[in-house]
Amino acid sequence: MTTLTDLYDERVAEGLLLRDPAQEEALPELERIRAELTKPQTEKKGLFRKSKPVEPPKGLYLWGGVGRGKSMLMDLFVESLSVPVRRVHFHAFMQEMQSELHRLRGEGVEDPVKPMARAVSDAVKVLAFDEMQITDIADAMLVGRLFEQLFDAGTVVVTTSNRVPDDLYKDGLNRQLFLPFIELIKQRLVVRELASEKDHRQDRLTGARVYFTPVDNEARAEIDRVWHELTHGNEEPLILHVKGRKVELPRFHNGVARATFYELCGQMMGPGDYLAIADALRLLVLENVPRLGRSNFNEAKRFVTLIDALYEARVRLIVSARDEPESLYIEGPGAFEFERTASRLREMQSADWGHPPR
Incomplete structure (x- = not known):
C-alpha cells in the first residue's frame, strides 16, 4: 500500500520537491485520514442486525504562512484518495454556495441550507479546500449552519489556511455570531500548524x-x-x-x-x-x-x-x-x-x- 510518506519520498527522489521537516511532520495527519477512508464504510452488526455507517475520521485544518507547502501536501492527499473528493478554493466554494442560496430562496425553499448541504454530501466524501478565510459577512452568517450539516452527513473536510482558526473573520462585523463556527472547526477538525521556516x-x-x-x-x-x-x-x-x-x-x-x-x-x-x-x-x-x-x-x-x-x-x-x-x-x-x-x-x-x- 502506497502511503503519503511514500508519495512524498518519490517526489523528493524525482527532484520535484525539496525535503522539508515541517512538511514531513504534517504527513501522518493526512495519512490518518486517507487510511481511515480506505476502510469499509459500514460496520457489520451480525446476521439479524443491520450494518451501520462507520464514523468518519476527523478532518484537518492545516495552517501556516504563504508558500510553506500546504497546497502541495493537499495535492498529494487528493491524489492518494480512492473516494469521491472535490478540491476547490474556499472562496470559490462559498461564492457557489451563496449563488445556490439565492436561487433556492427565489424558488420559495424555506430552509435552503439543508438541500444545499445534502447535494454536496451526496456528491463527495471529502471536501479539500485551499485557503479557508472569511472576509464577507454573508459568508460568516452562512458557513456555520452549512458546515454543521456537512459534518453531520459524514463529509470529511480538509482545509488549508494562512490563519489559525481563532483569527478567522477577525474584527468582522457581528463576529460574535461567527464564533460558534470556530468552535465547530476545533471540534470536528484536527488543527495543525505547518511551521516551516522556508517560503x-x-x-x-x-x-x-x-x-x-x-x-x-x-x-x-x-x-x-x-x-x-x-x-x-x-x-x-x-x-x-x-x-x-x-x-x-x-x-x-x-x-x-x-x-x-x-x-x-x-x-x-x-x-x-x-x-x-x-x-x-x-x-x-x-x-x-x-x-x-x-x-x-x-x-x-x-x-x-x-x-x-x-x-x-x-x-x-x-x-x-x-x-x-x-x-x-x-x-x-x-x-x-x-x-x-x-x-x-x-x-x-x-x-x-x-x-x-x-
Whole structure:
C-alpha cells in the first residue's frame, strides 16, 4: 500500500520537491485520514442486525504562512484518495454556495441550507479546500449552519489556511455570531500548524524575472516555465460572484492565476471586481499589457485600478508588457497619474514583495 510518506519520498527522489521537516511532520495527519477512508464504510452488526455507517475520521485544518507547502501536501492527499473528493478554493466554494442560496430562496425553499448541504454530501466524501478565510459577512452568517450539516452527513473536510482558526473573520462585523463556527472547526477538525521556516513559493521566484518586456517568444517561454513550476500543470477556471455578476479568471490553481490584459482590463469591470480578484489570489500572471494612452483610456483606467487592488493586498505579480513601466503610458489624459502605477509596478518586482502575508 502506497502511503503519503511514500508519495512524498518519490517526489523528493524525482527532484520535484525539496525535503522539508515541517512538511514531513504534517504527513501522518493526512495519512490518518486517507487510511481511515480506505476502510469499509459500514460496520457489520451480525446476521439479524443491520450494518451501520462507520464514523468518519476527523478532518484537518492545516495552517501556516504563504508558500510553506500546504497546497502541495493537499495535492498529494487528493491524489492518494480512492473516494469521491472535490478540491476547490474556499472562496470559490462559498461564492457557489451563496449563488445556490439565492436561487433556492427565489424558488420559495424555506430552509435552503439543508438541500444545499445534502447535494454536496451526496456528491463527495471529502471536501479539500485551499485557503479557508472569511472576509464577507454573508459568508460568516452562512458557513456555520452549512458546515454543521456537512459534518453531520459524514463529509470529511480538509482545509488549508494562512490563519489559525481563532483569527478567522477577525474584527468582522457581528463576529460574535461567527464564533460558534470556530468552535465547530476545533471540534470536528484536527488543527495543525505547518511551521516551516522556508517560503517555497517565494524561493521559486527569488532571483527570477517577474517583469518581461518586450513580449516575445523568450518571455512567453519563461512565463510558461514559471507557471508550470507554480501549478505542476494543474489549472481550472475560477468563477467569482461579485454582486450577482460572474468574474472569471480563466486559469487558476492554489491561489495562483494567469490571465491576459484584455481578459482583466478589456472587459467592463469595476473596483469591486478587482478587489474580489485580489482577495482570491496570492499571485497573478498578467500577460500582454499594451502601451496605454488616448486610444485605450478606459482599459488604462481599469489597469490602474487592478494594480492598486493587487498592491494593497500584497499579491505577487508577474507581467509581460510592451514596454517598461515608466514608458507604458506617456501621453494622453491620466499620464501624470500613471506615474504612481509605474512606481508600484517597480516596487512589486522586488524579491521580497508579498511579505509579510496578509
